[in-house]
Amino acid sequence: MTAPVAVGRVLPTMNEDGSRRWIRPKLSPGKFWVRRRAVAYALMVIFFIIPYLRMNGMPLVLLDLPLRRFTILGSTFFPTDTLLLMLLVLSILIGIFLMTALAGRVWCGWACPQTVYMEFVFRPIERLFEGGRSGSMRFDREHARGQLHPRRLAKYAVYLVLSLFLAHTFLAYFVGIDRLVMWVRRSPVEHPTSFLVMAFTTAAIMVDFTWFREQTCLVACPYGRWQSVLLDRQSLIVAYDGNRGEPRSRGRERVEGAGDCIDCGACVLTCPTGIDIRDGLQMECIHCTQCADACDAIMSRVGKPPGLIRYSSRAALEGERVRRLRPRVVLYPAALSLAFGGFLVALILRTPADITVMRGLGAPFAVEADGRVANQLRIKITNRDPQSHEYAVSLEGVEPGAMIAPQNPIPVGPGRTAIMDVFVMLPAAEFHDGEHRVTVRIADGAGYTDAVTYRLVGPEHPDAAGPPHESKKEPRS
Numbered sequence: 001m002t003a004p005v006a007v008g009r010v011l012p013t014m015n016e017d018g019s020r021r022w023i024r025p026k027l028s029p030g031k032f033w034v035r036r037r038a039v040a041y042a043l044m045v046i047f048f049i050i051p052y053l054r055m056n057g058m059p060l061v062l063l064d065l066p067l068r069r070f071t072i073l074g075s076t077f078f079p080t081d082t083l084l085l086m087l088l089v090l091s092i093l094i095g096i097f098l099m100t101a102l103a104g105r106v107w108c109g110w111a112c113p114q115t116v117y118m119e120f121v122f123r124p125i126e127r128l129f130e131g132g133r134s135g136s137m138r139f140d141r142e143h144a145r146g147q148l149h150p151r152r153l154a155k156y157a158v159y160l161v162l163s164l165f166l167a168h169t170f171l172a173y174f175v176g177i178d179r180l181v182m183w184v185r186r187s188p189v190e191h192p193t194s195f196l197v198m199a200f201t202t203a204a205i206m207v208d209f210t211w212f213r214e215q216t217c218l219v220a221c222p223y224g225r226w227q228s229v230l231l232d233r234q235s236l237i238v239a240y241d242g243n244r245g246e247p248r249s250r251g252r253e254r255v256e257g258a259g260d261c262i263d264c265g266a267c268v269l270t271c272p273t274g275i276d277i278r279d280g281l282q283m284e285c286i287h288c289t290q291c292a293d294a295c296d297a298i299m300s301r302v303g304k305p306p307g308l309i310r311y312s313s314r315a316a317l318e319g320e321r322v323r324r325l326r327p328r329v330v331l332y333p334a335a336l337s338l339a340f341g342g343f344l345v346a347l348i349l350r351t352p353a354d355i356t357v358m359r360g361l362g363a364p365f366a367v368e369a370d371g372r373v374a375n376q377l378r379i380k381i382t383n384r385d386p387q388s389h390e391y392a393v394s395l396e397g398v399e400p401g402a403m404i405a406p407q408n409p410i411p412v413g414p415g416r417t418a419i420m421d422v423f424v425m426l427p428a429a430e431f432h433d434g435e436h437r438v439t440v441r442i443a444d445g446a447g448y449t450d451a452v453t454y455r456l457v458g459p460e461h462p463d464a465a466g467p468p469h470e471s472k473k474e475p476r477s
C-alpha cells in the first residue's frame with residue numbers, strides 16, 4: 001500500500017499564517033546516529049587541521065581569491081590553468097551526480113557541513129542549555145512573549161564563540177593560517193577590511209546556525225532542488241515501507257490487519273526538517289536517518305522487526321526488480337573517468353612555470369637615432385614550483401641586434417608572478433613585411449626551460465623607416 005501524500009503544505013517550517021514554525025527535533029540516538037556522529041567528528045577534525053598542513057612546501061589547500069591562485073594538495077592553479085580547473089570542476093560535478101544516483105542524498109545526511117555542525121555541535125549545545133525539545137518549545141513561547149530566558153542567552157553566547165572559531169577556520173582556507181594569525185594578533189584598526197570580512201563571516205555562521213537553520217537545506221541549497229533529476233527509482237533513499245506500515249493505527253484503536261506503523265509520530269518529532277517521511281519521498285528530506293533510528297526504537301518496543309523506515313529504493317519498496325546496472329550508473333563513471341583522467345594527464349604534463357610573452361605598453365615599435373628598430377616585450381613568468389627560482393631570458397634570432405633587460409635573471413617566489421621588461425634592438429633591414437620572428441628562451445637554472453616564438457614588428461619598408469625616434473603604428477594586426 002502506498003503512503004498517503006500530504007496536501008496543502010508549502011514549507012514544513014512555515015505556519016499557515018506565514019510565520020516561522022520552529023523545528024525542535026527530538027534526538028533519536030540509534031545505530032545510524034552513532035555512525036553519523038563518528039563520521040561528523042572525523043570530518044570536523046579534518047576541517048580544523050587542513051589549514052595547518054603543507055605539501056611540497058605549499059599549503060595543502062589555499063583558495064586565494066584576490067590573487068586568483070588556488071593551491072590544492074600542494075599544486076597551485078592559476079587563472080591560466082583554465083583547462084585544468086574546468087576538468088576538476090567537471091569531475092566534482094559528475095562525481096556528485098554519480099554519488100547521488102548510487103547512494104541518494106548521503107552527502108546531505110552524513111557529510112554536508114550544514115548537517116554536521118547543526119546536528120552534532122549546535123543542536124547538542126541547544127539541548128544542553130534548554131533541556132531538549134520540550135524545554136526549547138517552552139523557551140520559544142517565552143520568547144514570543146518578549147522574554148529571553150538566561151539559559152537561551154547563554155546558549156547564544158556559546159554559539160557566538162563557536163561561530164568566531166568556525167569563521168576563523170573557514171577564512172584560513174582563503175587567506176592561509178599565517179596571515180590569519182597575523183590578523184588575529186594585530187589591532188582591527190590596522191586591517192579594517194579583513195576585520196570586516198571576519199565579522200561578516202562570523203555573523204553569517206551565527207545567523208545560519210541560530211536562526212536560518214534547516215531553511216538552508218529547504219530553500220537556499222541548490223543541491224536539494226536537483227534531487228528530482230538526480231534520483232531515479234533505483235537510487236538509495238531513506239524511505240518508509242508503506243506496504244508493511246499501512247494501514248497505520250494507534251494504541252487501542254488498532255484494528256485487525258493493521259500495518260506495523262502505530263502512528264506514534266516519533267519519526268516526525270525527530271525530523272530536523274519537520275516532515276513526515278510517511279508522505280513519501282520529499283525534497284525536504286536530507287536523508288539524515290533520524291526517523292529510521294526513531295522508528296527502530298519504537299519497533300523494538302512493540303516487538304516488531306526494525307526497518308519500517310530504512311535505506312531502500314522506490315523500486316524495491318514497490319516490488320520492482322532492483323537493477324544495479326542502469327544507464328546513469330554506467331554513463332556517470334564513464335564521464336567521470338574521462339574528465340578526471342583528462343585532469344590527471346593535464347596535471348602531469350603541466351610545466352613548472354607559466355610563460356606569457358606580451359607586447360610592451362605604448363607604440364609597438366620605435367626607430368632609434370641610429371636607425372635601429374626597438375621593440376618592447378613584457379615577459380610574464382609565473383612560478384608554479386614550491387621553490388623560488390631565478391628565471392633567465394635569452395633571445396634567439398636577434399643577431400645582429402641586441403637585447404636589453406634591466407633585470408635578467410629575475411627572481412620569482414613559489415606561486416608568484418613577475419614581469420620582466422625586455423627591449424630588442426634590430427636593424428630595420430632585418431624586418432621583412434614588417435615583422436621579424438625571434439625565439440624567447442626562459443630557463444630557471446634548475447632544469448626547466450621553455451621557448452616561445454614571438455613576432456617583432458618594424459617598418460614594412462625598411463628604407464622608409466622615417467625619422468629617428470618616431471613611433472610607428474603597427475603595420476598590420
Ligand code: SF4
Pocket residue numbers: 238267270271272273274275276277284285286287288289290291292
Ligand atoms: S524524513 Fe527522516 S531522513 Fe528525512 S530528513 Fe526527516 S528524519 Fe531525516
Ligand code: SF4
Pocket residue numbers: 240245260261262263264265266267268278294295298308309
Ligand atoms: S516512528 Fe514508525 S511507527 Fe511511529 S509513526 Fe513513524 S513510521 Fe509509524
